[in-house]
Amino acid sequence: MGELKFTQIEGIPLIQAGDNIAEILLYSIKNQEILIEDGDILAVTSKIISKAEDRLVYLNEVQPSEKALELGKIINRDPRLMELVLSESKEIVRATEQAIIVEHKLGFICANAGIDHSNVQGKYGKKEDWYLLLPQVPDQSAERIRDYFKEKTDKDIGVIVIDSHGRPWRKGTVGVIIGTSQVPALVDLRGKSDLFGYHLKISEVAAGDELAGAASMMMGQADEKIPAIHVKGFPYQLRNSSIAEVLRSKNLDLFR
């Protein structure tokens, strides 16, 4: 009988700029006596990767542009924060007093360009004014972790970088991938037959996101201090992939 198992990786310290996340993960995994095998997956929150990549920004050092000042005025938000959001975005999708939804430079659509300050500790000054940007290129961040594990353990694993996104139509956030190494963002079942021999028509499954949801749940969102999850039993083959696979282009999107 098939089993898919998500295990919390414990004992990961607070991450600082310059830390080697892969080394810290491997140490914690060994310490916890989790067996690493080919095909296993590590799900890592974008937050610790951003911290290691020194993506912290102090709001007092941000100079808002004209556009940011205007946007801040229209939707009643701090123009310095709007400057950060704009600088991380390709395009504003919606902006209201309740929410600012953008197409991130990385291609996905999310609130506030993924900029957050929960679980962020500043370097100096007022801690409330420190914000964390998303990792520069999460696919590459994932690949670096994968490569490190390959080198040190000789096992071929997959790595996903995850964040929590809100959604149109449904309340609540869900974990989704923003980067992947070897975990297929999409699995294409078209051409496969169903129980009665029909060909399936619409059958691209967002396997990376389905995995990210449960992994995110096991990380917790508050003070649980579990920034990474070990996954065993992923039912599909690992292969080269990228976040780009899961992004719907604007001209094919009925909801932009």
Add this chain to the structure above:
Amino acid sequence: MGELKFTQIEGIPLIQAGDNIAEILLYSIKNQEILIEDGDILAVTSKIISKAEDRLVYLNEVQPSEKALELGKIINRDPRLMELVLSESKEIVRATEQAIIVEHKLGFICANAGIDHSNVQGKYGKKEDWYLLLPQVPDQSAERIRDYFKEKTDKDIGVIVIDSHGRPWRKGTVGVIIGTSQVPALVDLRGKSDLFGYHLKISEVAAGDELAGAASMMMGQADEKIPAIHVKGFPYQLRNSSIAEVLRSKNLDLFR
């Protein structure tokens, strides 16, 4: 260390109208020697519940209304199928030749009102013309399964009914709940503190959907014949819930 485990329930036969799904699930679980404990969750595909509830419709017996004829003409689809979609919907959200997205009578937004014919075997005539509607009230379908397990095993479990939905912005489908008994559709973390004592602001987690994604992945979409998954280790308390919790009302939705 916390673990969340999804186990495929094997040996479930093809479901027919009138079958007692709960009885069949319990039999298969016992047969497989899966231990049922308080707090465990069963994730069940809507498909077998629809079959048990006799929600099969034969297209040749559907009389399309004026509106269905018009819609079919505009987007180049079978008007009888459009009749089914309209009769299961409150409102059309988008209709193009590529996709028809509606607000289902049950309140959620999905393509084709959730009507499908993969893994559907008709009763007579042309099997291609048989379609399966979603369960009447999936919250209640879930509750009936839960109650049966309580009666027979004296264990308090949760049950989710899941389907696969497409999404704006991102390609691929993901498993989501369309009904729940005792599994919280949303978990509210607002008011909780993060690692550094900030209060979290936006922290409603769609826990039911996060669970549904991984469960759906373990069901497979093609001929894997795994219509139900046993989940152990759900990190939140079970409580009364409903699909209604996760539905964003139209006036608060920026993308309708």
